[in-house]
Amino acid sequence: MIGTTLGDIRKHLEALADETGPYYLRCGRTGERPVPAIGLRFDSRSTARAGARATEQYRAALRQYDPQLPQYDVIVCQDANTPTQLPDTLSDSRTPQPRRDGTTSNDTDTVGSMAGDWAAESESLIDFCHAIAGAVFETIADSSHQSIERAIMDTYFEIAETIESPDELCLRLLESMAVELECRLTPAEQATVLLAAAKRLPSPSPPASDEPLELALSRLQSTTLVSDYTLERRPDEWHVWRNSWTVTLDAYSLGQSETGVVTLPLVIELFRHRSSSDVSLSSATAVGDPPSSWTFTLQTASGTAPSGLVSVSSE
Structure with a gap:
C-alpha cells in the first residue's frame, strides 16, 4: 500500500x-x-x-x-x-x-x-491539501481500515477525469476522502483516524494559548481554503464544561449546496491544537444566492459523542 x-x-x-x-x-x-x-x-x-x-x-x-x-x-x-x-x-x-x-x-x-510552526509557513492550497491527505493515507495504512484507501482512489479517479485545475483536483481528493470515511467508518472510528492523522502533522510550536478553533480557522484562511470566517459564541451555551459556536465560512471551497460541507480539513487542524475527539458539528446551512458561504454549529464538551467530523449534510 x-x-x-x-x-x-x-x-x-x-x-x-x-x-x-x-x-x-x-x-x-x-x-x-x-x-x-x-x-x-x-x-x-x-x-x-x-x-x-x-x-x-x-x-x-x-x-x-x-x-x-x-x-x-x-x-x-x-x-x-x-x-x-x-x-x-x-x-x-x-x-x-x-x-x-x-x-x-x-x-x-x-x-x-x-x-x-507549520501554521507560520508560507504554504499553497495544494500543499496544505496534500499534507492533510498524506497524513490520512498514512493513518489508514497503519489501521484496520486499509481497504478504504482503494475506495478513496476509485472515487477520486472517477471525479478527476473531468477536472484539469490542480487546485480543484486536490480539493476533490479531500472530498473523496470525506465520502468514503463517512460511508465506511462509524463516527468514533472517524475520530480515531483523524486524531491519529493530526498527530502526524507538525505540532504547534510554541504551544498556542489562543482558542484552538480560532487557530484552526485562521489556518484554513491562510491557505485560501476559505476567504473569511466568523465565530459567534452561542449565548445559551456558556458553561465551563461545554462550548458551542455558530461558525460561518465565506467562499468555502469544500461546500456544495446539494450535499453539504466537507469538514475533514477543519477537524484535523482543530485536532492538531486540541487532542480530544469530543467534537460535534451539525446544522450546516448554505448562505447566499447562489450560496457561497456556510454556517454550522460546532460544539465541544466532555463526553460528547463525535459527529460531523468529515462532513455535515445541508439542511
Whole structure:
C-alpha cells in the first residue's frame, strides 16, 4: 500500500530531524517548504541532505495519488542566525548554484530565515491539501481500515477525469476522502483516524494559548481554503464544561449546496491544537444566492459523542 510507504518515509524523516538544528528544507525555485518536511530542522548539512532525499521520495509516492502534486527542487538552507562555515568557492553563496561535481539541487546550501510552526509557513492550497491527505493515507495504512484507501482512489479517479485545475483536483481528493470515511467508518472510528492523522502533522510550536478553533480557522484562511470566517459564541451555551459556536465560512471551497460541507480539513487542524475527539458539528446551512458561504454549529464538551467530523449534510 502507498500509505504504508508514506508512513515509513515520514518515520525515517522524523528520525533524522532535530528540533534545535539550524538546517531546514525548502524549494529552491519557489521558497516554499515542502510536505512532509514543513517545520522540521536538522543538526547538520549531511543529515539535512538525507532529509531532502527522503522528502523527494515521499512526494514521489504521494504523486501516485495525485499526479498534479507540484515538483519541487528541494534544497538545504541554514538559519541566518547561525554561524556558517566560510564558503570553499565563490559559487557556495547565499544563492543556490550548480556544482561542478554534478550533485543534485538538494545538495545545495543557502542561508535564510527559519520559520518554526507549520501554521507560520508560507504554504499553497495544494500543499496544505496534500499534507492533510498524506497524513490520512498514512493513518489508514497503519489501521484496520486499509481497504478504504482503494475506495478513496476509485472515487477520486472517477471525479478527476473531468477536472484539469490542480487546485480543484486536490480539493476533490479531500472530498473523496470525506465520502468514503463517512460511508465506511462509524463516527468514533472517524475520530480515531483523524486524531491519529493530526498527530502526524507538525505540532504547534510554541504551544498556542489562543482558542484552538480560532487557530484552526485562521489556518484554513491562510491557505485560501476559505476567504473569511466568523465565530459567534452561542449565548445559551456558556458553561465551563461545554462550548458551542455558530461558525460561518465565506467562499468555502469544500461546500456544495446539494450535499453539504466537507469538514475533514477543519477537524484535523482543530485536532492538531486540541487532542480530544469530543467534537460535534451539525446544522450546516448554505448562505447566499447562489450560496457561497456556510454556517454550522460546532460544539465541544466532555463526553460528547463525535459527529460531523468529515462532513455535515445541508439542511
